[in-house]
Amino acid sequence: MTYDLVLRRGRLITFDTESESVDIGFKDGLITAISADLKESADQELDLNEKLVSPPFVESHIHLDSVLTAGQPRWNESGTLFEGIKIWGDRKREISLEDVKNRALTMLKQQAAQGILFVRTHADVSEPQLIALQALLELRDEVKHWMTVQVVAFPQDGIYSDSQNEILLEKALEMGADAVGGIPHYELTREDGVRSVKRVFELAAKYNRLIDIHCDEIDDEQSRFLEVVAAEAIHTQIGNRVTASHTTAFGSYNNAYAYKLMGFLQRAQINFIANPLINITLQGRADSYPKRRGVTRVKELWQHGLNVSFGHDCVQDPWYSLGTGSMLDVAHMGVHICHMTGREEVNACYQMVTQNAAKTLHIEDKYGIAIGKPASLIVLNERDAYDAIRIRNQPRYVVSQGKIVASTIPATTSFSSTGNCI
């Protein structure tokens, strides 16, 4: 048999041309044929009837260690990042390997059903036993035949706020974390914040890891660690391996400073991740009116050619008690709060939860619909990316490494103008 599975008559997603109808053949977990009319048959065949075929969604920023804990041990009443950190500080004293693994696995399945097959998660490593990290590293291996997980060692409480934290961060890299993180705006002083960014770059060089820093997640226009990240990236020339997450203060910088900074960022060529769903709720809490949106300058970064993706950040945890994990919800919120409502801009928001995120995660070798790549793709009910974001349905099929791992039949509604629905 030439193929294990053939998908017939799918329309490959495009953004500026008409999409073409193709048959796609899979063998041994890889895409081995894409053609207008594939002659050979396979054991398993599906007629997609001109449905849209897209590369899977990529979740570039989530905290899987805290998912599904909302309300434990209490709800976040102020809605702020800092109350969230406090509540999680209490909750994490009670974590166990099983607790983290069970919740994270539940979430990964929910994500896969929604078409996400690549996930970058943060693991809090300012917890003395590194349980969250251990759990997520174990899970990374256990799910790798259907989900690709990347783990960032994230020092939630700061690298220098406690004498143990720097040691724990390095230990996390020895244990196998894929990326090193930081939180400079939460270090005790500006100087510690700068020092923490430099330390993150040193550790990344020593262990040859990616960098993903929670950077300037605050409405304080004086929070200026993004320039430090950019400077380190310019000096080390590793910008494409570096990500600045959140950077919400960039939305509050004065335009003169923002203009200068944008030039430095173009030299640095770092990646950006915005988390519109949660930052629209966490930020602006100290404002009366007018209230800031508390999101980074997504549209301008995109217009300046920088790589931007969107993440969900949290699902039902101390920072955000809502959500299902859907990247289409994330893109939808991004369209709104970043004012990305133009046709091309909406398409760009779709790319921010697919190909741009893949670039940030350095998974491009296994991402995309092309011969020789892993057979991982999604089939959508909608006619194009624009409608996928507008309607936010679950994908009809999710194929991971050659296997159909989830299928969802869209809801159907009967309508009767006489009022007698049947």
Ligand code: 17E
């Ligand atoms: N921790 C943090 O510092 N910021 C966040 N947005 C979350 C956790 C979710």
Ligand code: FE2
């Ligand atoms: Fe985050």
